[in-house]
Amino acid sequence: MxxxxxxxxxxxxxxxxxxxxxxxxxxxxxxxxxxxxxxxxxxxxDPDSYDELVDAAEDALDRHELELARAENDFIPWAEVKADLGLE
Missing domain, CATH: 3.40.1620.10 (YefM-like domain)
Known part of the structure; x- marks a missing residue:
């Protein structure tokens, strides 16, 4: 980079x-x-660049974990979450 x-x-x-x-x-x-x-x-x-890199790495890890969860059907659909929280 x-x-x-x-x-x-x-x-x-x-x-x-x-x-x-x-x-x-x-x-x-x-x-x-x-x-x-x-x-x-x-x-x-510089600290700002470091923070950006850490945030990007955390976001990438979150996306990867979501992909794994979806592949295993180990997730709660957004519509169900909204309903459980009374947001619909």
Whole structure:
């Protein structure tokens, strides 16, 4: 998702400039890849992007669980739920 424009910084540099690296990620909204020996070991992202990613992951999990429940016929139809709650 982000790899095409992700800024990269070595762990040692990130350690020395952590506040600047965090500020750059927050300001730009782009993630910063932290590497050790050329391999990515962490990613710094701004809090809003993190929240969006978590929300999207939770939504995807909910949709997947719904698909499984429907496949097993283990769900309550919406019309029945509305009737039980007195919404009809």
């Amino acid at each position: 982000y790899d095409s424009y992700m800024f990269e910084v070595a762990v040692s540099e990130a350690r020395n400039r952590l506040a600047e690296v965090i500020e750059e990620s927050t300001r730009s909204g782009e993630p910063v890849s932290v590497t050790r020996r050329g391999r990515r070991v962490a990613v710094i992202i």
